[in-house]
Amino acid sequence: MLTIGILLVSLMVAFLPVHYTRFGSVNEFTNFVLFSLILLLAFCGLYYLLVGIDSSDEIRDEQYHSFISRAPMAVAMLDKNMNYIAVSDRWCTQYDLAEKQDLIGRNHYDVFPEIQQKPEWKEMHKKSLEGKYFVNDEDVFIRKDGSKHYIRRAVGPWYLPNNEVGGLLIYTEDISDIVRAREQAASHKKRLEQEVRERTQKLEQANKDLEAFSYSVSHDLRTPLRAITGFSQILLEEHVDELSAEGRRLLNIVIDNTEKMGTLIDDILAFSRVSRTELVKTEVDLKQLFEDAAQTVMEGYSEIKDRVEFEIQELPKAKGDLSFLKQVAVNLVSNAIKYSSKEETIQVEVGFKQDDQRPTYYVRDNGVGFDMKYSDKLFGVFERLHSSADFEGTGVGLSLVERIIERHDGKIWANGKKGEGATFFFKL
Amino acid sequence: MLMDKAIEILIVEDNPSDAELTIRTLEKNNLSNNILWLKDGEQALDFLKGRGEYEGRNVKSKPKVIFLDLKLPKIDGIEVVREIRSSTNTKQIPVVMMTSSQEQKDRLKGYENGVNSYVVKPLDFQEFTKAINDVGYYWLVLNKPPV
Numbered sequence: 164m165l166t167i168g169i170l171l172v173s174l175m176v177a178f179l180p181v182h183y184t185r186f187g188s189v190n191e192f193t194n195f196v197l198f199s200l201i202l203l204l205a206f207c208g209l210y211y212l213l214v215g216i217d218s219s220d221e222i223r224d225e226q227y228h229s230f231i232s233r234a235p236m237a238v239a240m241l242d243k244n245m246n247y248i249a250v251s252d253r254w255c256t257q258y259d260l261a262e263k264q265d266l267i268g269r270n271h272y273d274v275f276p277e278i279q280q281k282p283e284w285k286e287m288h289k290k291s292l293e294g295k296y297f298v299n300d301e302d303v304f305i306r307k308d309g310s311k312h313y314i315r316r317a318v319g320p321w322y323l324p325n326n327e328v329g330g331l332l333i334y335t336e337d338i339s340d341i342v343r344a345r346e347q348a349a350s351h352k353k354r355l356e357q358e359v360r361e362r363t364q365k366l367e368q369a370n371k372d373l374e375a376f377s378y379s380v381s382h383d384l385r386t387p388l389r390a391i392t393g394f395s396q397i398l399l400e401e402h403v404d405e406l407s408a409e410g411r412r413l414l415n416i417v418i419d420n421t422e423k424m425g426t427l428i429d430d431i432l433a434f435s436r437v438s439r440t441e442l443v444k445t446e447v448d449l450k451q452l453f454e455d456a457a458q459t460v461m462e463g464y465s466e467i468k469d470r471v472e473f474e475i476q477e478l479p480k481a482k483g484d485l486s487f488l489k490q491v492a493v494n495l496v497s498n499a500i501k502y503s504s505k506e507e508t509i510q511v512e513v514g515f516k517q518d519d520q521r522p523t524y525y526v527r528d529n530g531v532g533f534d535m536k537y538s539d540k541l542f543g544v545f546e547r548l549h550s551s552a553d554f555e556g557t558g559v560g561l562s563l564v565e566r567i568i569e570r571h572d573g574k575i576w577a578n579g580k581k582g583e584g585a586t587f588f589f590k591l
Numbered sequence: 592m593l594m595d596k597a598i599e600i601l602i603v604e605d606n607p608s609d610a611e612l613t614i615r616t617l618e619k620n621n622l623s624n625n626i627l628w629l630k631d632g633e634q635a636l637d638f639l640k641g642r643g644e645y646e647g648r649n650v651k652s653k654p655k656v657i658f659l660d661l662k663l664p665k666i667d668g669i670e671v672v673r674e675i676r677s678s679t680n681t682k683q684i685p686v687v688m689m690t691s692s693q694e695q696k697d698r699l700k701g702y703e704n705g706v707n708s709y710v711v712k713p714l715d716f717q718e719f720t721k722a723i724n725d726v727g728y729y730w731l732v733l734n735k736p737p738v
Binding site: 383385386387388389390392393394395396397418422425429432 | 606608609612615691693712713714715716717719
C-alpha cells in the first residue's frame with residue numbers, strides 16, 4: 164500500500180517537466196499541478212483510510228465512501244468487476260448521471276456504454292486491475308449523445324488489507340473548456356494567418372495594377388503630348404506666315420505647357436519606380452557620383468555656367484544602388500543650383516561629417532534658402548516652397564530623393580534660413 | 592501601289608500622329624521616299640512574309656530597316672521581332688525598336704528578342720526630330736545592310 168503514494172509522487176515528479184513543455188500556457192500548467200496535487204492528496208487520504216486505521220470493515224468502508232463522496236473532483240471507486248462502490252458528487256454532475264445512490268452497484272460499462280468504442284480504455288482498466296497506474300493529461304471522450312468531452316485522468320488500483328487489488332480508482336477532470344480555448348486560439352491564429360495571406364495577395368495585386376498603370380502613363384500619356392508639341396512646332400515652322408504675333412505667342416504657351424506636363428509625367432514615373440524596383444547594392448564612389456551629377460546638371464544650365472563654383476570634397480564610399488543614388492546626387496545638385504541661380508556667384512559645396520558610425524553627407528548652397536517653419540513640407544510630393552514663376556519645378560524632386568534614401572534605410576533632413584542658403588544632409 | 596517599289600523603311604506604328612511626325616521628319620531630310628507605314632504587328636508580319644493582303648509580294652525585297660513600335664494592336668512589337676528573327680528570310684533585317692516606354696524591362700525584352708537598337712522617342716519635338724534624323728541617317732546611310 165505504501166507503494167501507491169510513493170509511486171504517485173514519483174509519477175508526478177516524472178511527468179511534470181514533460182507536461183510543462185506540452186502545455187499551451189502557464190495557466191494550463193498550473194491547472195495540471197493542482198490536479199496532480201489533489202490526486203496525490205486523495206491517494207494519500209485513501210491510503211491512510213484503508214491501511215492506517217485499524218477498525219472493522221464497515222467503519223472503514225463508510226469512511227472511504229464518505230471521503231470519496233466529498234472529493235472536490237470527479238472520483239469513482241470500483242470493485243474488481245468494475246461495479247461502482249462509491250462516487251463523488253462531481254462524478255455525477257460532470258457525466259450527467261443519475262443520483263449517486265442509484266449508481267452504486269451498477270457496472271461502469273453499463274453506465275458508460277460508449278466505452279465499448281474505446282477498447283484502449285478497457286485495456287487500461289484491465290492492466291490497472293493488475294496493479295498498473297495510468298495518468299493522461301488529455302483524452303477525448305465522445306458520449307453517446309454525441310457530445311465531445313476532453314478529460315484529464317488518472318486510473319489506479321486500490322488494495323485490500325491483504326494486499327490484493329480490491330478494484331479501481333478513477334479520477335477525471337473535464338478540461339473541455341481549456342482545450343476548446345486552445346483550439347479557438349489556434350483557429351484564430353489560422354484565420355489571422357489566412358487573412359494576412361489574403362491581404363498580401365491583394366497588396367501584390369495592387370502593386371501589379373500600379374505597375375500596369377505606371378506603364379500606361381509612361382507610354383500612353385507621352386504619345387499624345389508629343390503630338391501636341393510636334394504639330395504645334397510644325398505650325399510654327401511651316402505656317403508661320405499665316406499666324407499673327409499673338410497666335411505665335413499662344414502656340415508657344417501650348418508648347419511650354421506640354422513640355423511641363425512631360426516633365427511631370429517623367430517625375431511621377433521616376434517616383435513610382437523607386438518603390439517597385441529592387442535595389443541592387445554595390446559600393447558607390449560618392450565623390451565620383453557628385454562630380455558626374457554636377458556635370459550632368461550643368462549641361463542644362465549652360466547660361467549660368469561661369470558663375471558656378473563647385474567644391475566637392477573627398478567622400479567616404481557607401482553601399483547603395485548606383486542608379487538610384489545617381490538620381491539623389493543629380494536632384495540635390497540641381498536643386499542647389501536652381502535655388503542659387505539668382506546669386507552673383509553660385510557656390511555649391513558637397514562634403515561629409517563623421518559624427519558617428521555612419522557619415523553624414525551634405526550638399527550646401529548659398530541660394531534663397533527656406534524658412535525652417537516650412538521644413539516639413541520640403542520633402543512632400545507636389546509640395547513647393549517657391550512659386551514656379553520664381554523657380555520652375557514639379558515638387559517631386561526632393562520627395563524622390565527622400566524615398567530613395569529611405570529605401571536605403573537612411574535619413575535625410577535639411578537646414579536653411581531665408582535668403583541664406585540651404586544645406587541638405589543625408590545618411591545612408 | 593507601294594508594293595512594286597522597294598521599301599526602304601518599314602514603320603510599324605499604331606499612333607497616326609507619331610507615324611506622321613516620323614515620316615515627315617524623314618522625308619523632310621531626304622532620308623527616304625520609300626516608306627511604308629503599317630498599323631499593327633499582324634500587318635507587319637503579313638508584309639514581311641508575303642501573306643494576307645500582301646499575298647504574292649516578292650519577299651526577297653526587304654526593307655533596309657524596320658522602325659517597330661513596342662505596343663501594337665493584335666501582335667505586339669516583341670512578338671513581331673521574335674517572328675522576324677525566327678524566319679530565315681527575315682532574320683537579318685535590322686530592327687529598331689521605337690517606343691515611348693522608358694521601362695528597363697521593356698528594353699531588356701527588346702534586346703533579348705533580337706532588336707538591333709532601342710530608341711526612346713523623346714517627348715520634346717526638337718529632340719524627337721533629331722533622334723529620327725540620327726537613327727534614319729545611321730541605318731540608311733552609314734550602316735551597311737547584310738545584302
